[in-house]
Amino acid sequence: MTPRQRLWLFAVAVAGLVACYLWAFAGLPGFGDYPGPYGPAILKRVITETNATGVVSAVNFEYRGFDTVGEEFILFTAAAGMSVVLRQLRGERERQSSPTDDAANRQVPATSSAIRIVSLLFVGPTAVIGWWLATHAQTNPSGGFQGGVILATAFFLVYLSGEFIVFRRLSPIALLDAVEAIGAGGFAAVGVIAVAMSLPYLYNYLPLGTIPGAVSSSGTIAAISFLVGIEVAAAFLLIIGELLEQTLLRREGSS
Amino acid sequence: MQVFPFIVVAWIVVVGLYGMVTSRDLIHQVVCLIVVQSSTYVLLLAVGYVTGGVAPYFFDISPRALAVDPVVQALALTDVVVEAAVTALLLSFAVQAYKRFGTLDPHELAEFKG
Numbered sequence: 001m002t003p004r005q006r007l008w009l010f011a012v013a014v015a016g017l018v019a020c021y022l023w024a025f026a027g028l029p030g031f032g033d034y035p036g037p038y039g040p041a042i043l044k045r046v047i048t049e050t051n052a053t054g055v056v057s058a059v060n061f062e063y064r065g066f067d068t069v070g071e072e073f074i075l076f077t078a079a080a081g082m083s084v085v086l087r088q089l090r091g092e093r094e095r096q097s098s099p100t101d102d103a104a105n106r107q108v109p110a111t112s113s114a115i116r117i118v119s120l121l122f123v124g125p126t127a128v129i130g131w132w133l134a135t136h137a138q139t140n141p142s143g144g145f146q147g148g149v150i151l152a153t154a155f156f157l158v159y160l161s162g163e164f165i166v167f168r169r170l171s172p173i174a175l176l177d178a179v180e181a182i183g184a185g186g187f188a189a190v191g192v193i194a195v196a197m198s199l200p201y202l203y204n205y206l207p208l209g210t211i212p213g214a215v216s217s218s219g220t221i222a223a224i225s226f227l228v229g230i231e232v233a234a235a236f237l238l239i240i241g242e243l244l245e246q247t248l249l250r251r252e253g254s255s
Numbered sequence: 256m257q258v259f260p261f262i263v264v265a266w267i268v269v270v271g272l273y274g275m276v277t278s279r280d281l282i283h284q285v286v287c288l289i290v291v292q293s294s295t296y297v298l299l300l301a302v303g304y305v306t307g308g309v310a311p312y313f314f315d316i317s318p319r320a321l322a323v324d325p326v327v328q329a330l331a332l333t334d335v336v337v338e339a340a341v342t343a344l345l346l347s348f349a350v351q352a353y354k355r356f357g358t359l360d361p362h363e364l365a366e367f368k369g
Binding site for chain 1: 257258259260261262264265268269272273276277301302303304305306310311312313314318322323324325326327328329332333335336337339340341343344346347348350351362
């Protein structure tokens with residue numbers, strides 16, 4: 001099939017897709033007229049039930065907690081799968097790259113001191129913000145997923161400001177694996193403890209605190225958010241560290 | 256315009272699909288897939304929007320204030336996480352394909368057959 005034929009086929013297919021899409025949208029309630037039963041029901045009871053003022057986190061870690069366990073393990077599996085996919089070739093002899101590829105052979109410029117200084121300056125604040133986000137899911141628009149990614153960013157700033165070696169020394173793979181396992185396993189364990197107390201899985205059995213939106217409020221929501229935070233941070237460090245390592249392999253192979 | 260956000264969703268899907276079909280580079284193709292997936296964020300947030308509603312966070316406003324649906328917002332968050340996982344895996348496959356065949360062009364890769 002020539003690219004031209006492909007494009008024609010695509011045009012026909014996409015015309016059908018768009019027609020179905022618009023037809024389906026015509027049956028949706030208009031923008032702004034959300035009728036659904038779940039959102040209003042949760043909004044009505046969330047503060048009395050959990051003392052959490054960050055309702056999205058309450059939905060994620062309480063009402064949809066079981067789904068979020070699955071979501072967490074998707075990320076966990078992706079990090080594991082990635083190291084499996086990339087590890088397979090690590091022992092093999094690196095193949096000579098094709099002669100058409102210039103990118104691998106180009107001279108890598110040294111990091112400018114402006115980048116070094118700015119990224120070093122931001123390491124501390126970024127780590128604090130990430131930690132704060134991971135521990136305040138119950139109060140405001142933060143949560144473990146957001147916080148974890150930003151926490152991981154602090155380590156990548158170290159990489160930007162220096163060398164991969166420093167980055168690796170700060171976040172050794174064995175430690176990351178352990179932290180990731182603690183985060184993911186901890187989340188599952190919070191649920192299992194509820195079962196051991198003959199409560200439903202992931203039931204919120206911790207004290208809810210007295211003031212809605214206080215850091216000490218919301219029971220398991222805050223605990224789960226923190227566990228998710230460290231899991232996500234470790235998973236992202238593993239995933240991106242793996243890709244960074246690949247670029248280094250290329251550079252070494254080509255020099 | 257009541258349907259405008261939904262038309263935007265359709266547009267993002269089609270643009271992303273066009274990019275995937277015409278792509279000559281696996282990395283570019285992964286980015287196009289991200290574009291397709293980001294249409295779901297717009298769709299979810301558009302479906303859950305309530306006219307005049309605030310974000311569902313009651314730290315400093317009355318819990319009785321009219322708010323948009325928190326469930327679809329939580330789903331959008333799930334969506335982002337899944338996308339990150341999918342992207343990471345696809346990129347690692349791209350790295351593998353390049354190592355093995357020395358090219359990232361899907362048309363050339365199709366000739367290698369595995």
